[in-house]
Amino acid sequence: MKIRNDSGPVKWVLIGISALFLFVMLILPLVYVVFTALRDGLDSYAKAVTDPYALKAIGLTVKVTVITVLVNSAFGLFAAWLLTRYSFRGKGVLAALTDLPLSISPIIAGLVFLLMFGRQSFLYPFLDANNIRIVFAQPGIVLATIFVTLPFISRELIPVLNAVGTEEEEAAALMGAKGFYIFTQITFPHIRWAFFYGVVLCAARAMGEFGAVSVLSGHLNGLTNTMPLYIELLYQGFDFTGAFAMSSILIVMAVLILILRNILEYRGKKELEI
Amino acid sequence: MNNSNNKKKSYVIPGFRLSFGIVTGFLGLFVVIPLCVLALYSLELSFDEFIANVTSPRVFASYRTSISTAFTASLVNAVMGLMIAWVLVRYRFPGKRLMDGMIELPFALPTAVAGIALTHLTVTEGWIGRIFAKFGVSVAYTRIGITIALIFIGIPFVVRSVQPVLEKLEPEFEEAAATLGASPAYTFFHVILPEIFPSLFAGFSMAFARCIGEYGSVVFIAGNTPYETEITPLIIMAKLQEFDYASATSIALVMLLLSFFILFVNAIVQIRAAKLT
Incomplete structure (x- = not known):
């Protein structure tokens, strides 16, 4: 990459506008949240984030995020492997279906699971008889979150797998290596940074998903309220200190995720260059 | 193989x-x-009921609000995203890595958090709202507020779609244009822009599709006045809370078709661009 050093006024005007735009749109909201959260002092901040309902919401968010990341890691690895290592009829359709959740409104994502497992569903008599609760319970939240973050990991893996090519794996296979061995010994070392990056993105979205979860949660405080839903509840009750205090936890997570993202991207790039 | x-x-x-x-x-x-x-x-609704449902005045007004704000926000992001990608690829300046690193913040930050923060910043007493209030413009609880929330959501799409293409762009074309006496502006619009247009359009349409369905960040700042600042996802949500699943589903189907249409247009643009090269 060649950097042209035309240091005319145009350069600094463009940099200035970009920096101002990003400062107002991205930095200012973060600063504002932290400022408001701490406005009433550290004591009320600590009280807000250690409230029993707040702790329950944090616990549920962690649980949902962990399950989602595990399920989507497995799916993402298989999907990326399938879409880059074989050619078959209908591959384009599978690729499009994998990416589809990205362009579906979270509200619709919630709605489809509501229709599938809710009271009016053909499955409902069966679910009810077996005492399985999905809608307005934690399984629904998990399902919706998995749906919304479905493509996150495969999207990071596919370009890297395409760039790496299949020669090494074919050679290993011809020499008699089994699939699992090929994957762990040859493929995974190439894609691990991209994979971790996908996991980070997936976790970030899973933690913060609001619309889809909002449809399916039923908003039972302490039971089916995730952190974003709990923040909404506090906000609507005009408890701004509480809402911003909880938000500040998510902001710290977001900043950590960004730092991690940059480290992973840097390491991944370095490895591809070698 | x-x-x-x-x-x-x-x-x-x-x-x-x-x-x-x-x-x-x-x-x-x-x-x-x-x-x-x-x-x-x-299908539980008859065809006439379905049509009546998805074209009722209040629902229709929500399409207008959703599409116009999402379109404006994506347009702003197309311009700003192109500029940011350009700055990040072409210039060297202090703080560049930081600027590059923060682009994905809207992906990492929960939308509800962004929503309440932007709302508080843009109400008439807020840090930003105060400035606008001097000119008699209110931001929060208007369509301008919705647009701002959607701009926030859409920032990474265009930047990350244009940036790699701009990086790969060979300098020969620009040098040739410059040698032949083209002004920098002429070179940009006639040499560089056509090259990066497919990626710009891809970023734009991805942002547009995402913004039309966005709920979390918008619901706080929108004010949700029927016919004015009520977005379509919010109408679906309201129908669900009234247990009117049939109406909610029919409106959702219209939104889904709209997303498919955006994806389809983008696919056509990408295929045509691939054929030209």
């Missing part, structure tokens, strides 16, 4: 059946069946 004449395909790399089975099974359970259920459920 494999012999396409063979009817029965066999691959050198093992694991095709396993991964094919897992991926199709998973997609079937999580994507295909749920969307089919959505389509089937909307």
Whole structure:
């Protein structure tokens, strides 16, 4: 990459506008949240984030995020492997279906699971008889979150797998290596940074998903309220200190995720260059 | 990699059946069946009822609000995203790595948090709202507020779609244009822009599709006044809370078709661009 050093006024005007735009749109909201959260002092901040309902919401968010990341890691690895290592009829359709959740409104994502497992569903008599609760319970939240973050990991893996090519794996296979061995010994070392990056993105979205979860949660405080839903509840009750205090936890997570993202991207790039 | 004449395909790399089975099974359970259920459920209404439902004045007004704000926000992001990508690729300046690193913040930050923060900043007493209030413009609880929330959501799409293409752009064309006496502006619009247009359009349409469906960040700042600042996802949500699943589903189906239409237009633009080169 060649950097042209035309240091005319145009350069600094463009940099200035970009920096101002990003400062107002991205930095200012973060600063504002932290400022408001701490406005009433550290004591009320600590009280807000250690409230029993707040702790329950944090616990549920962690649980949902962990399950989602595990399920989507497995799916993402298989999907990326399938879409880059074989050619078959209908591959384009599978690729499009994998990416589809990205362009579906979270509200619709919630709605489809509501229709599938809710009271009016053909499955409902069966679910009810077996005492399985999905809608307005934690399984629904998990399902919706998995749906919304479905493509996150495969999207990071596919370009890297395409760039790496299949020669090494074919050679290993011809020499008699089994699939699992090929994957762990040859493929995974190439894609691990991209994979971790996908996991980070997936976790970030899973933690913060609001619309889809909002449809399916039923908003039972302490039971089916995730952190974003709990923040909404506090906000609507005009408890701004509480809402911003909880938000500040998510902001710290977001900043950590960004730092991690940059480290992973840097390491991944370095490895591809070698 | 494999012999396409063979009817029965066999691959050198093992694991095709396993991964094919897992991926199709998973997609079937999580994507295909749920969307089919959505389509089937909307059949509970007769055709006339369906049309009446999705074209009622309040719903229609919400399409207008959703589409106009999402379109404006994506347009702003197309311009700003192109500028930011340009600055990040072409210039060297202090703080560049930081600027590059923060682009994904809207992906990392929960939308509800962004929503309440932007709302508080843009109410008339807020840090930003105060400035606008001097000119008699209120931001929060108007369409301007919705647009601002959607701009926030859409920032990474255009930057990350244009940036890699701009990086790969060979300097020869620009140098040739400059040698032939073209002004920098002429070079930009006639040499560089056509090259990066497909990626710009891809970023724009991805942002547009995302913004039309966005809920979390908008619902706080919108004010949600019927006919004015009520977005379509909010109408669906309201119908669900009234347990009017049939109406909610029919409106959702219209939104889904709109997303498919955006994806389709983008696919056509990308295919045509690929053919030209």
